[in-house]
Amino acid sequence: MNGRVRTLAAMGAREFARTPVLLALLVVLPVYVIGVFVLLVDDTAVPLTIDGSVVNAEMSAFAAAFMTPVTVAILAGIVGLFLMQSSQAADDRLRLAGYRAGELVTARFGLLVVGTLLVTAASLAVALTAVTPELLGWFVLATVLTGLTYGILGVVVGVVLDRLPGVYVMLFAPMVDVLMFQNPLATDPPTWTSALPGHYATELLFAATFTTSVDGTDAVAAGGYVLLLLVLGTGLLYRTTAVE
């Protein structure tokens, strides 16, 4: 990372740190969504369908594990969206002033990764008080991959939509994808739901939480999804920062 990218990333981090509403959201939303859900559910066992097998789990543990990717996806998506929306016009000017597109893209995605890690850390801090995953490392990895997937989607949505419709999309998309279609309480989800962005990361997450082994292809596919979106997002960012 050269000095110009470091400067740009550092300035971006300062902007991020000076957005108290967003920072508060990163703390409050995990507590609210994960914590309240855990408190509200009955302490009974529920049957979960994970990789085709049925596993019984405590409802509170299931709620914590289930709401973690939902929360991370929503928050990372909003971070990506705001990152894009708040800097796009100024980035154009900075590009004209002499910053190269590659430097801008690197700095912006670097900041997105930091934001996603923050969101993940905040959500895990709450979730791990209610659930002890069988395979913690894989659980953390799955959460990060979910965050990166939706964080980059937030950037993409931020390029093509204005702020208000963008926020709606980034609220509804994780709800529809992760909350509805990746729900392990559902025994027979439609085949096409496996093409949704959150599918492989949440499969990995549930296997890591409630079983003692994970399917490596889920991790590879989730990582592949992130890479694919990264290529798409990078292409879009290059295009939006293109100057003569």
Place this chain on the structure above:
Amino acid sequence: MTADRSSPPEHSEQRAASDIVVAADSIAKTYDSRLPFTRSVEVLDGATLEVRRGEVVGIMGENGSGKSTLMQILAGALDADAGAVQRAGTVGWCPQEPRLYDRLTVDETFRLFGQAYGMDDDEVREARDWLTDVLDFEEFADRQVRHLSGGNRQKLNLSVALMHEPDLLLLDEPYTGFDWETFLAFWELTEQLRDRGVGVAIISHIINERDRFDVVYELHDGHLHRQEIGADDEPQSRPTEGQVDCERTTPFVDDDAGGGQRATGEGSR
């Protein structure tokens, strides 16, 4: 001898060509809508202009005539549908809406854009001290852009365009929100830049400023109409180098705007 006689005009032409810091030739731009049942808006249609070193050029036209679009194309921030833009040297662009990072301070903004221009720390510090002194906003160095008043934000917007001492300055209504003292300081600065050989293009609405320009282009129906500012200050109606047909423009005073605006004699977009 023949060769000798023909040399001066050639040299003169070469020198004149080398003096041009930006030349736009037959620029066309239409904003297409992505949505169905909405119309496209043709903004520029064969606009041609040039700015030379040490020349202060005004670009005028009524609201929505495409001045800012033209400026963005000249700066390289927007692609033209047709035509060509050639620039020589470094460019400083001051957009109408300050494109700055709201949550960075004035100092941080100077540092970041200084980095973009390839300036070292000392050069950035010198430029910051010079511009904040001339435009009188030194006391806001630690204030975030979003907490600046409109006028001070505009001072920073202008400073970012000026800080690397470019060969060409493209200013889109640069003094919006300036108080009178700063307005005068701006024009004093512009005179200094002219003397240093900087080419300056300014979008302006204020008719009383016409005397400050060497050349004024009026944008009307997508075409530019060049007017040399002479002793009688009569608007000359003649096409720009793209030889587009044009109509004679007439000055008028807009009562609502408190006077000082100028627009074309016929309705246009």
